[in-house]
Amino acid sequence: MPVVTSGTITSVSNSYRICRNGSVLVNFSSLSALKTMDLTDASEAHDCNYIELQHTMKNHATSGHFEKAMETLCRMRNIAGKPTVYDYNGLIYCYLRSHNASTDKLEQLYQGMRQFGPVPNALTFNTLLNGLLALNNLKTAFLIAKEMHSSGFVPSFSLLSGMLKKMIYFGHHIHSLNVFDFMVQLKYYPTEHTVDSLISMLGKAGMIRQAYFVLSTLLEEGHFCGTHNYNKILWSMCKSGQSYAALQLIHLMKKKGVAPNVCSYTALVYGFCKEDWHKEDLLLCLDDMESDGCKPNVKTFTIIIKFLCDNGKIEQALEYLAKMQSRGCEPDLTTYNVILRELCHQDRENDVLELLQVINEKGYLPSPHTCAALSGGLLKIGKSGVALEILLDVISKGYALDTAVFNILFHCLCLEGRFQEMISLLKTMKENGFSPNNISYNTILKGFAEENLEEAFKLLDCFEWGTNKPDSVSFNTILRAACKQENSSIIERVLSRMECEGFKPDAIGTTCLIQYFCKVGKFSACLELLELMLHDGCYSRITFNVVLDQLCKNGFLKTAFDFFRYLQSTCFTPDIISYNILIHASIRKQNKLLLSQLFKDMYRQKLKPDHFTYGSVINGFCREGKISDALNIRKLMLENGIVPGIAIYNAILKAMFQRGKFWDIIALSKIMAMEGCQPDKITFEILERATSKGWLKKYPEPARILEFVIRGK
Structure with a gap:
């Protein structure tokens, strides 16, 4: 075997150089040329295989077959330098186009790239961000945007702006603030409309400090914020009982050269009314408003009038109505509707008629809100007959109505016992282009259930529910009437129908059943039902109090107290009504030991005696002659x-x-x-x-x- 020495290596190296530079050693040159040709053929074969794998991978990804696409991507590793970051980007892009993409799988792929390579580039981040935003996976999209920035790439304004808009749309308060803060760090400033939406969303959620943070941040960055931006915060403050802070903000606006407008002061008026500020403060606010060149408008006065009416101060409301007109501000139909409703509540029929005359003279046609204000106010004071006459007259004259007014009309007919007329009204309602809702159907069911249970049960199938279907209120309406009338047949049929429709008796339905079992003396069934309620988590303090009351009324005071103790040891927190039931029964039974125990326990629970508690004790002393x-x-x-x-x-x-x-x-x-x-x-x-x-x-x-x-x- 020849020995290889350093000289041999040098000799071969020199021969190689000669072969490359001249025509000497032709046979060696030919061999080299042949080897070069073999390498070129292999490269072409590899390129063809790579292109084919790329094509297959993209097809799988576009079809939503993520695992097969990944398998194909892995097969590229047999080719030197493959797969590249662009192959990964292609897979992500095609998979997102499948409309069946899983964000979890995309996250796994991205994390794999972070750990094992290839390192994500700008295109990777942008493709992922666009896809995640399209899939509404906003939280992950924000994390990717942050990582993109930490990797040396800058997310575009349009991507972050779109992310913020979607965050606001879906009500993600904290994440919206985080995106806003991130954008400001990058010197990106959201559009005026987006800022308005962000402040409005935070204000509605009671996050007033955060809303002001957005405003103050923009001011610090040199952006001018207009009155409308401040107004959103002012309204949020006033709606959440922070009128004094709102007043301070108005002073701050003036210092910054931002002039409050009528909307700003109207917010303040709303807050003063809501917090029941003194009349003098309210008048002072109106004077300041006018001195700043802001004339109170219809909305300003209507807010004052509504709060006065809601508190029963109709005379003061009428004074403001006169003041409104004296200042050249004409009341609109909304203002009159508010006053009409309160006049009805106070049963001032003559004033109602006078105001209706005024409305008519000014050319206002009664709106659905007018009808609702009139009839609703009359219903509240028990004048269903008068309300019914007004509504029927309105229908006969062809005035505009809505579904809510029809529902009030159904309620009036129900109270007046005119059950059959409800069916013809239902037909009229449909002919006028109004679609009955579940409230309409349930009101009719209530009326028929009181008159004819069989008919009411049949109506469940007769009604054209449309996209809706009988709900828990529908079943409870019939179940309550059946329990009240002790109709066991209908009770069984309702429960069977509920099971078919996928409804379980809720707390209201179960309470009705418990009352029924107590009335018919089936206390064991009643307690079994309670056990089921506890098991299903569908319990209510009202239900338990009903059981306590029924047990006491039927003379089972000891059982009632044992049941009370059992509930205390599980999930039940007794209220004053629970104690009142047992105290009342203990007094009637003259069980002074139990009475003393109940009072001690009640005070331990930090519950105070109410009117009923004192009344029971006084009645007990009066029966014993202890005046x-x-x-x-x-x-x-x-x-x-x-x-x-x-x-x-x-x-x-x-x-x-x-x-x-x-x-x-x-x-x-x-x-x-x-x-x-x-x-x-x-x-x-x-x-x-x-x-x-x-x-x-x-x-x-x-x-x-x-x-x-x-x-x-």
Whole structure:
């Protein structure tokens, strides 16, 4: 075997140089040429294979087959220097075009590039960002944008602006602020419309400090913010009870040369009204407004009038209506609708008619809101018949209505017992182009359920629900009526139908069933139902209180107390109503030990006795003839800021009458008169009975005094 020496290596090297530079050693040159030809063929073969793999990978990615695309990408590793970052970019781009892209898979691919290469370039980041934004994966998109920046590339303004707009649209408060802050760092400033939307979103969410941060940041960056930007923050402050801070902001606006406009001051007026500021402050605000050249408009005055009406101050509201007109500001239909509603609430029929005449003279046609204000106000004071007449008259005259007004009309017909007319009204509603909603159908169901349960159940299938279907209110309406009427057949059918429709009885439905089981004496079924409620997490304090009440009314005080203790040990937090039920039953049963225990437990829970608690104790003392104790409890009520009602006074008066304490009746009557407690029918019955006993004949002068006192003369 020949020995290879350093000289040999040198010799071969020199021969190689000669071969490259001249025509010597032709055979060696030919061999070299042949080797070169072989290498060129192999390269062409590799290029063809690479292009084919690229094509296959892109096809898989475009079809949404991510795993197959990745497998093809991995096969490129058999080719030197492949796959490149552009191959990865191509896969990402094509996969996003598939309309079936998974953000999780894209994140995995990106993380793989970060860890194992190739290193993402600007195109990688931009492709990912565009794709993630299109898929609305905004949080991940923001993280990618941050990493893009830390990798030495700058995200474009359009990408970040689009991201911020989408963040605002989807209500991502904190992330919107983060994107805004990032944009400012890059000296990108959102458009005026985007800034408005951001401030408005933060204000609605009660994030007023953050909204002001956006505004102040832009000011620090040398951007001018107009009055409309400040107004959004002013409105947010005033809506959240920060009128004093809003007033300070208006002063700050003036210092910065930004003039408040009518909208700014209207926000302040809204805040003053909401926080019940003094009338003088409100008038001062209006004066300042006018001195700054801002004339109060219809909205300004309507806000004041609405808050006054909402608080029952109709006379003051009418004063502002006159003041509004004296300042040359003409009320619109919205202003009149607000006043109409309150006049109806206060049953001022003549004033309503006068105002309607004014509306008519000014050429305003009654709007759906006018009809709703009138009929809704009348319904609130129990005048469903009058409301019905007005609405039927409106329909006959062809005035504009909406679905809400039709629903009020259904409610009126239901209250008036005119159930069959609701079906013809439903037809009229459809003919006029209005689509009934679930409220319409459920109101009709309620009316029929009270008259004919069978008919009501059939209506579930007769109604044209459209895209909707019977909801929990629909089923609860029929279930409540069936339980009230103790109709077990309908109860079973409703529950079966609910199961078919995929509804489980909610807290309201379950409470109705529990009341039914209690009424028919099936307490075991009632307790089983409660166990199911606890298991499903569909429990309500109202339901538990209903059970306590029914058990106590049926004489099962011990069972009720055991049940109360059991609930306390699980998920139930008793309220004052729970204690009142047990206290009332304990007094009736004269179970003083349990009564003492309940009061101690109630105070441990930091619950204070209310009107009903005191009333139960007073009634208990009155039944036992302990009138002085009852009067002491009445005194305790007053010390705790609770004014006794006529029912409590009647109980004490009755006890006094039964024990012949006539002079005590005189004294208590005077107290009632001083406290402004109006006597009722029972109060006068006690006096009549006293007359029949001969007391008033025996003591004519005190009797006359008593009569005057008790009648409030």
